Amino acid sequence: MSFASDLRQRLDLARKLIDEAGKLALAHFADLVHLRIDSKLNGQDVVSAADRGVEALIRGTLAKTFPEDGFLGEESGLADGRSGWRWTVDPIDGTSCFVHGLSSWCVSIALSDADEHTRLGLILAPVSGDLYEAVHGEGARLNGRPIKVDTQTSLETGLVGLGASHRVPAQEVASLLEMLLARGGMFVRSGSGALSIAEVAAGRLAAYYEPHINAWDCLAGLLIVREAGGFTADFPGAGRHLLTGGPVLAAAPQIAQPLNDLIASARRH
Ligand code: LIP
Numbered sequence: 001m002s003f004a005s006d007l008r009q010r011l012d013l014a015r016k017l018i019d020e021a022g023k024l025a026l027a028h029f030a031d032l033v034h035l036r037i038d039s040k041l042n043g044q045d046v047v048s049a050a051d052r053g054v055e056a057l058i059r060g061t062l063a064k065t066f067p068e069d070g071f072l073g074e075e076s077g078l079a080d081g082r083s084g085w086r087w088t089v090d091p092i093d094g095t096s097c098f099v100h101g102l103s104s105w106c107v108s109i110a111l112s113d114a115d116e117h118t119r120l121g122l123i124l125a126p127v128s129g130d131l132y133e134a135v136h137g138e139g140a141r142l143n144g145r146p147i148k149v150d151t152q153t154s155l156e157t158g159l160v161g162l163g164a165s166h167r168v169p170a171q172e173v174a175s176l177l178e179m180l181l182a183r184g185g186m187f188v189r190s191g192s193g194a195l196s197i198a199e200v201a202a203g204r205l206a207a208y209y210e211p212h213i214n215a216w217d218c219l220a221g222l223l224i225v226r227e228a229g230g231f232t233a234d235f236p237g238a239g240r241h242l243l244t245g246g247p248v249l250a251a252a253p254q255i256a257q258p259l260n261d262l263i264a265s266a267r268r269h
Contacts, residue, residue, distance in 0.1 A: 007111075007119055010066065010085065011135060014109050014122050017061055021054045021107045022126035025092055028053065029101075029126070037099050042166050048099055051075050054091035054107065062087055074216040078243065084114030090216040094192030103127035108194040110219035116242075121220030121227075123198045132198040134220075134227035140201050149230040149252040150203035155259065156184040161196035163210025163248070164189060172211055176266035183262065193248065197221030200250045201228035207251035207259050214245040222250060231256040 001009075028035055028050035036049040055073045062071060070081030072088045087109065092098050094105030105127075111120035123132040132147075134140040140147050150158065160180060164173045180187055188205070190196050194217050196208045201224040208221075215236065222232045231253050236246030251259055 006085070007135070010069075010111055011120055013061070013065055014111065014120060015133075017058055018107050018109055018122050018124045018131070020061075021058055021091065022124045024057055025050055025054050025098075025105075025107060026126045029098060032099065032101055035099065044096060044166055046095055046099055047075060048092070048095060050098065051092045051095055055089060058087075058089050058091060058107075058109065072216060072242070074214065086112050088112065088216050088219045090194060090214075093194040093217055094190070097191040102191065104190040104192050104195060106192055106195045106198070108216065108220045110216075110223065112219065118219050118223040121223035123194050123220050123224065125195055125198075130198075132201060132221075132224050134201075134224040136223060136227070138227070140224045140227035142198075142202050147202045147228050149200060149225065149228050150206060151229070151252055151254060153206045153252060153255070155180070155206070155255060155262075158185075158206025158252075158255065159204075160185055160187050160255075160259065161199065161205045161208035162187045162189050163193045163196070163208070163213060165210075165212065168211040171269075172266060175269040176209075176263060179262045179266055183258075193217040194221050197248070197250045198224055200230055200252070201225045203228075203252075207249070207255045209247070209249050209251075209259065209263060211247050212245055213248045215242050217245075218248045218250075222248070225250040229253070233260075 068083035070086035072078045090108040098105040106125045109122045119136045121134045199205045233249040240246040
């Protein structure tokens with residue numbers, strides 16, 4: 001089988017699978033009162049039966065169809081494969097929003113090759129129905145229509161998505177917020193890094209930055225931004241490992257440097 005044919009087969013399945021996963025997640029979302037929720041690292045870091053059920057659906061279907069592929073899921077961890085392909089999946093990104101009944105969550109599926117290049121990225125926001133998708137070298141799409149980052153916005157006119165969690169010192173986030181506001185900028189925090197990164201690709205956000213995020217949260221979105229003409233900093237960055245995560249920056253090209261300068265200043269404070 002050729003590389004292109006292997007990739008196409010996996011894209012076809014990923015499209016069907018993310019739709020099925022979105023429907024399962026929505027069924028849980030409609031019945032939150034009966035949803036089992038557990039804390040992980042702290043009260044803000046939660047996992048639900050919906051996360052586990054959606055990941056089991058995706059992981060089980062992929063294992064049946066492509067048993068030689070590797071898989072990295074937020075809830076079930078890493079399983080190496082022999083084919084060179086590896087799926088990286090966040091069954092529900094924005095779990096905290098999900099369990100609180102907020103609509104800012106999504107299903108994120110990425111596929112990487114043996115050289116750790118992301119070749120497919122799919123992000124579905126089931127509440128809105130928005131499906132973001134990219135194939136390496138073939139552009140980015142939202143609901144089937146081509147998308148591009150916003151090349152006209154600036155820090156002073158655009159919205160910067162900022163991620164925050166208790167995995168990083170509060171002061172680091174506070175310093176960046178202060179510097180961005182002082183610069184005349186504005187921020188939003190949606191609670192779903194994957195969805196915010198996809199909104200950079202759609203030209204809705206000027207950029208997205210988070211001091212620490214995991215691979216399953218961002219690999220799909222970073223490909224979608226690159227294919228939409230955006231800048232993405234190397235992830236997880238020099239000296240870091242896929243499983244430890246790291247900082248993420250995705251931006252319209254004209255925003256990347258001024259925002260990076262603010263990030264560097266905030267880190268020094
Ligand atoms: C979330 C990320 C978000 C981050 C949260 C959490 P999850 O992923 O999308 O950007 O700030 O701490 O990691 O846990 O909802 O899949």
